[in-house]
Amino acid sequence: MKVFLDMVGCRLNQAEIEKLSLDLVREGHEVCTDPVDAELIVVNTCCVTAKAAADSRKMVRHYRRETSAQVLVTGCWTSVFGQEASALTLPELVVPNQLKGEIPDLIGRNFVAGRDVQRKPELGHRSRTRAFVKVQDGCNNRCSYCLTRVARGASTSVPQDEVIARVQDLCQMGVKEIVLTGVQLGSWGRDLERKQDLGILIKSILEETDIPRVRLSSIEPWDVNGELLECWQNPRVCRHLHIPLQSGSDGVLQSMRRPCSPVAFLRVLDAVQQADPLISVTTDIIVGFPGETESDFDQTLALVRQAGFSGGHVFRFSPMPGTAAAELPGQVPSLVKDERAKVLALEFAQAKLAYGRSKIGQDVEVLWETGKPVGQTTRYSGLTSDELRASILSGAHLQNTLTRARVQSVDEQGGLLVTFDPLSKEQA
Numbered sequence: 001m002k003v004f005l006d007m008v009g010c011r012l013n014q015a016e017i018e019k020l021s022l023d024l025v026r027e028g029h030e031v032c033t034d035p036v037d038a039e040l041i042v043v044n045t046c047c048v049t050a051k052a053a054a055d056s057r058k059m060v061r062h063y064r065r066e067t068s069a070q071v072l073v074t075g076c077w078t079s080v081f082g083q084e085a086s087a088l089t090l091p092e093l094v095v096p097n098q099l100k101g102e103i104p105d106l107i108g109r110n111f112v113a114g115r116d117v118q119r120k121p122e123l124g125h126r127s128r129t130r131a132f133v134k135v136q137d138g139c140n141n142r143c144s145y146c147l148t149r150v151a152r153g154a155s156t157s158v159p160q161d162e163v164i165a166r167v168q169d170l171c172q173m174g175v176k177e178i179v180l181t182g183v184q185l186g187s188w189g190r191d192l193e194r195k196q197d198l199g200i201l202i203k204s205i206l207e208e209t210d211i212p213r214v215r216l217s218s219i220e221p222w223d224v225n226g227e228l229l230e231c232w233q234n235p236r237v238c239r240h241l242h243i244p245l246q247s248g249s250d251g252v253l254q255s256m257r258r259p260c261s262p263v264a265f266l267r268v269l270d271a272v273q274q275a276d277p278l279i280s281v282t283t284d285i286i287v288g289f290p291g292e293t294e295s296d297f298d299q300t301l302a303l304v305r306q307a308g309f310s311g312g313h314v315f316r317f318s319p320m321p322g323t324a325a326a327e328l329p330g331q332v333p334s335l336v337k338d339e340r341a342k343v344l345a346l347e348f349a350q351a352k353l354a355y356g357r358s359k360i361g362q363d364v365e366v367l368w369e370t371g372k373p374v375g376q377t378t379r380y381s382g383l384t385s386d387e388l389r390a391s392i393l394s395g396a397h398l399q400n401t402l403t404r405a406r407v408q409s410v411d412e413q414g415g416l417l418v419t420f421d422p423l424s425k426e427q428a
Contacts, residue, residue: 001107002030004038004069008055009046011181011217013075015132016100017044022169023104038069040107045075045085047147050318053077060088072107074100076151080322097137097152129369129400130215130383131175135163135201136182141220144257145286145317145325148183155187160201167209176402177213177238177367177383178205185216186223199227206234212402213367213385218242218284221260221268229275240387241272244284248303249296252289255328262303269307280310280355280386285344288317288337290328297340304347310386311352311414314344352414356388359407359416366390366405366418368398390416 003024007013020042021031032038041063045056056077063071071088074095078085085094095103138152167178180202182188189196198219205214215238219228224243231237247253248262260268272279285300304312316337319326368382380398381391392398392405405418 002032002037002039003107004032004035004041005044006035006041006059006063007044007046007075008059008077009044009048009052009075011132011179012134012137012183013044013046015134015179015181016075017042018132019134019166020103024107027104029104029107035063035067035069038067040072041067041069042072042074042103045073045077047077047080047151047320049315050320053081053320057084057088060085064089072103074103076148079151080147129175129367130177130179130213131170132179132181132217133163133166133170134158134182135180136185136188139184140187141184141259142257144255144328145289145320145323147320147322150322152183155184155191157188157190157192157196159192160189160196160204163201164204164208167205167211171209171211174400175211176400177215178211179215179217181217184220184223186219186228197225197227198223199225199229199231202228202231202237203234206231206236212236213238215387216241218244220244221265224268224272226271229271232276232279238385238387239276239279240282240385241279242282242284243268243272245300245303245307246284246286247289247292247296248300249292250299252292252296252300255291256286256289256325262299266303266307278386280388281307282387283307283309283312284315285312286315286317287340287344288332288334290317290319290325290332291330292317292332301343301347304344304351309348309351310355310388312344312348314341314348316341349414353410353412356410356414356416359388360409361407363404363406364388364390364416364418365402366392367402368392368400371399384416388414388416390418392418392420394420 005017005021007017024031035041043059046052060071060073072093073085073089078094079096082094135158138155139148140155170178186198188198188201202214214236221243245265246256246258250261364384366382366384368380371378371380377393377395379391379393384390405420407416407418409417
């Protein structure tokens with residue numbers, strides 16, 4: 001069967017469709033890069049915000065309207081809003097998160113024998129040079145604004161041997177970088193019979209595989225510990241951490257039910273910098289949470305400036321049915337949310353630009369991902385270890401290669417413009 005895979009949402013959803021693509025190819029199915037060619041389209045949905053839920057509905061409707069394929073819907077939106085999903089497609093093609101692993105069996109086997117996977121399957125516009133590896137699912141936190149616990153349940157870990165086997169497979173396919181993902185990534189191992197720590201998993205990956213780069217997706221501040229920080233003694237671990245702050249106001253954080261104060265968050269940043277001062281840190285902020293005053297927002301802005309982030313993401317609070325925050329008093333007007341979001345977005349843009357400019361004249365390691373022809377040459381785009389976007393004009397084939405390059409300048413968005421210096425160029 002010809003199958004097209006698409007998604008709304010986070011890196012975890014990306015990791016899940018990448019694994020599904022491998023499972024389908026191994027069972028003899030064909031993963032299409034164009035939905036028009038597909039007999040079945042699988043949409044992995046999200047409901048972390050009202051916009052994500054709306055985007056999920058929109059994507060399902062689009063494929064039902066614009067293609068002749070059947071549409072299978074799975075993911076968080078499906079798990080929380082199952083009746084709504086069933087109204088958009090066939091009920092038997094609505095698969096909640098807890099049954100997601102059964103999708104290959106649901107699709108059925110059209111071939112007697114499977115096939116070996118020699119390279120990572122292409123996923124159309126969702127293709128990545130990097131591979132996203134799901135090592136954990138679910139969450140034990142009870143943040144008052146989040147539906148994830150409802151959609152995915154309590155924290156569960158993928159056993160270490162399964163993770164290692166997946167990374168080894170990806171190495172054989174030529175993948176140069178993996179991104180470890182999970183809902184609460186830092187809780188990996190705590191539910192296993194023999195409790196373990198995420199730092200132990202990372203060290204095992206480094207010891208038992210040849211993957212050139214290991215990157216972490218988002219990790220909560222209370223999950224950053226000494227075992228984890230020791231991993232940065234190995235240069236194969238990417239020099240970047242994304243640690244959600246959400247608010248710089250202690251009162252707002254308590255209302256969000258997040259077990260970390262602003263003071264404790266700053267202590268985590270100090271520990272990160274002591275472990276390796278070259279690690280860049282980005283964050284998430286929610287503006288307009290119920291009850292957030294101007295003073296609360298000013299505290300958030302002050303902490304962002306003090307923290308020295310290299311960038312970040314801003315989210316306007318959106319009340320999701322089924323969460324405690326949706327029922328809280330003091331809902332902030334949309335215009336106030338918009339204004340606060342603009343202020344913080346500008347702050348993060350300036351921080352990213354300043355961080356990029358600090359790299360001018362330095363050599364950086366880049367994993368080159370995509371290339372677009374420019375006359376007789378090609379402009380390649382790639383990612384540095386500390387998660388800056390870099391671009392270069394080159395006549396050589398660079399896609400899915402790691403090289404050293406020298407930063408010449410920075411564009412208005414903080415992206416690096418690099419060249420190969422005759423003395424520093426090397427294949428990593």
